[in-house]
Amino acid sequence: QVQLIESGGGPVQAGASLNVSCAVYRLPFAPLAMAWFRQTPGKERDLVARINRSGNLKNYADSVKGRFTISRDNAKKTMTLQMNSLKPEDTGVYYCAATNGNYYTRERDYDIWGQGTQVTVSS
Numbered sequence: 001q002v003q004l005i006e007s008g009g010g011p012v013q014a015g016a017s018l019n020v021s022c023a024v025y026r027l028p029f030a031p032l033a034m035a036w037f038r039q040t041p042g043k044e045r046d047l048v049a050r051i052n053r054s055g056n057l058k059n060y061a062d063s064v065k066g067r068f069t070i071s072r073d074n075a076k077k078t079m080t081l082q083m084n085s086l087k088p089e090d091t092g093v094y095y096c097a098a099t100n101g102n103y104y105t106r107e108r109d110y111d112i113w114g115q116g117t118q119v120t121v122s123s
Contacts, residue, residue: 002027002112004096009117016086020117022079022096027112029077033103035110036070036081038092045095045107049081052103059103063089086121093118 008020024032035050049060049070058070069082079096094117097110104110 004098004112004114006094006096006114006117009094009119011120011122012086014087014121014123016121017082017084018086018119019083020081020094020119022114024077024079024098027098030074031100032098032112033101034070034072034079035097035103036079037095037097037107037110038090039095039116040092047105047107048094050103050105051079057103059105083119086119088121088123091119091121 003025005023006020008018012018031053033052036048037045038048039045047061048064049058049068051058051070051072055072060068067083067085072079083090096114098112099110
Protein backbone atom coordinates (compact mmCIF):
# COMPACT_ATOMS: atom_id res chain seq x y z
CA GLN A 1 0.00 0.00 0.00
CA VAL A 2 1.37 3.37 -1.05
CA GLN A 3 1.81 5.70 1.88
CA LEU A 4 2.73 9.31 2.49
CA ILE A 5 3.63 9.87 6.11
CA GLU A 6 3.86 13.42 7.46
CA SER A 7 5.76 14.35 10.59
CA GLY A 8 6.97 17.39 12.44
CA GLY A 9 3.83 19.32 13.23
CA GLY A 10 2.98 20.69 16.63
CA PRO A 11 2.22 23.82 18.65
CA VAL A 12 4.55 26.81 18.35
CA GLN A 13 4.59 30.49 19.22
CA ALA A 14 4.26 33.16 16.58
CA GLY A 15 7.62 33.99 15.08
CA ALA A 16 9.01 30.52 15.60
CA SER A 17 10.22 28.07 12.97
CA LEU A 18 9.03 24.55 12.30
CA ASN A 19 9.75 21.88 9.72
CA VAL A 20 7.21 19.37 8.48
CA SER A 21 8.35 16.39 6.47
CA CYS A 22 6.74 13.82 4.22
CA ALA A 23 8.15 10.36 3.62
CA VAL A 24 7.01 8.24 0.68
CA TYR A 25 6.67 4.47 1.00
CA ARG A 26 6.11 1.75 -1.57
CA LEU A 27 6.23 4.10 -4.54
CA PRO A 28 9.05 5.42 -6.70
CA PHE A 29 9.70 8.94 -5.46
CA ALA A 30 11.61 10.51 -8.34
CA PRO A 31 8.67 10.63 -10.80
CA LEU A 32 6.40 12.35 -8.31
CA ALA A 33 5.52 16.00 -8.25
CA MET A 34 4.82 16.95 -4.65
CA ALA A 35 2.95 19.60 -2.76
CA TRP A 36 1.86 20.79 0.66
CA PHE A 37 -1.73 21.80 1.27
CA ARG A 38 -3.21 23.38 4.37
CA GLN A 39 -6.72 22.99 5.69
CA THR A 40 -8.53 24.86 8.43
CA PRO A 41 -11.91 23.90 9.91
CA GLY A 42 -14.78 24.43 7.52
CA LYS A 43 -12.56 25.28 4.58
CA GLU A 44 -11.13 23.46 1.62
CA ARG A 45 -7.50 22.54 1.34
CA ASP A 46 -5.37 25.36 0.00
CA LEU A 47 -2.08 24.96 -1.79
CA VAL A 48 0.85 26.16 0.30
CA ALA A 49 3.82 25.09 -1.82
CA ARG A 50 4.64 22.74 -4.66
CA ILE A 51 7.77 21.26 -6.17
CA ASN A 52 8.40 19.45 -9.40
CA ARG A 53 10.05 16.07 -9.87
CA SER A 54 13.60 17.28 -10.07
CA GLY A 55 13.19 19.96 -7.42
CA ASN A 56 14.30 22.82 -9.63
CA LEU A 57 10.83 24.36 -9.88
CA LYS A 58 9.03 25.57 -6.78
CA ASN A 59 5.97 27.68 -6.22
CA TYR A 60 4.42 29.20 -3.10
CA ALA A 61 1.17 30.71 -1.99
CA ASP A 62 1.47 34.47 -1.67
CA SER A 63 0.80 34.26 2.06
CA VAL A 64 3.95 32.19 2.70
CA LYS A 65 6.40 33.58 0.13
CA GLY A 66 9.67 34.53 1.72
CA ARG A 67 8.89 32.57 4.90
CA PHE A 68 8.42 28.97 3.74
CA THR A 69 10.79 26.79 1.72
CA ILE A 70 9.88 23.51 0.09
CA SER A 71 12.55 20.96 -0.74
CA ARG A 72 12.93 17.32 -1.61
CA ASP A 73 15.54 14.63 -1.25
CA ASN A 74 15.03 12.01 -3.95
CA ALA A 75 17.58 9.67 -2.41
CA LYS A 76 15.78 9.67 0.94
CA LYS A 77 12.33 9.82 -0.64
CA THR A 78 11.31 12.75 1.52
CA MET A 79 9.91 16.23 1.07
CA THR A 80 10.25 18.98 3.63
CA LEU A 81 8.51 22.28 4.26
CA GLN A 82 10.63 24.67 6.28
CA MET A 83 8.41 27.27 7.91
CA ASN A 84 9.92 30.42 9.37
CA SER A 85 8.37 33.47 11.04
CA LEU A 86 5.20 31.55 11.66
CA LYS A 87 1.97 33.46 12.10
CA PRO A 88 -1.31 32.43 13.75
CA GLU A 89 -2.91 32.36 10.30
CA ASP A 90 -0.51 29.55 9.35
CA THR A 91 -2.42 27.29 11.72
CA GLY A 92 -4.02 24.26 10.12
CA VAL A 93 -3.60 20.65 9.13
CA TYR A 94 -0.79 20.31 6.64
CA TYR A 95 -1.18 17.59 4.05
CA CYS A 96 1.47 16.09 1.84
CA ALA A 97 0.27 15.31 -1.68
CA ALA A 98 1.81 13.63 -4.69
CA THR A 99 1.05 12.94 -8.31
CA ASN A 100 2.73 11.29 -11.27
CA GLY A 101 2.69 14.33 -13.46
CA ASN A 102 3.23 18.04 -13.41
CA TYR A 103 3.32 20.00 -10.19
CA TYR A 104 -0.24 21.13 -10.32
CA THR A 105 -1.96 23.81 -8.28
CA ARG A 106 -5.35 22.17 -7.74
CA GLU A 107 -6.15 19.74 -4.98
CA ARG A 108 -8.01 17.46 -7.36
CA ASP A 109 -4.91 16.93 -9.50
CA TYR A 110 -3.10 15.17 -6.67
CA ASP A 111 -4.12 11.56 -6.15
CA ILE A 112 -1.92 10.41 -3.29
CA TRP A 113 -2.35 12.01 0.12
CA GLY A 114 -0.94 11.73 3.58
CA GLN A 115 -2.99 11.74 6.75
CA GLY A 116 -2.02 15.29 7.69
CA THR A 117 -0.12 16.86 10.55
CA GLN A 118 -1.46 19.64 12.75
CA VAL A 119 0.43 22.91 13.04
CA THR A 120 -0.86 25.36 15.63
CA VAL A 121 0.65 28.84 15.90
CA SER A 122 -0.35 30.87 18.93
CA SER A 123 0.06 34.60 19.29
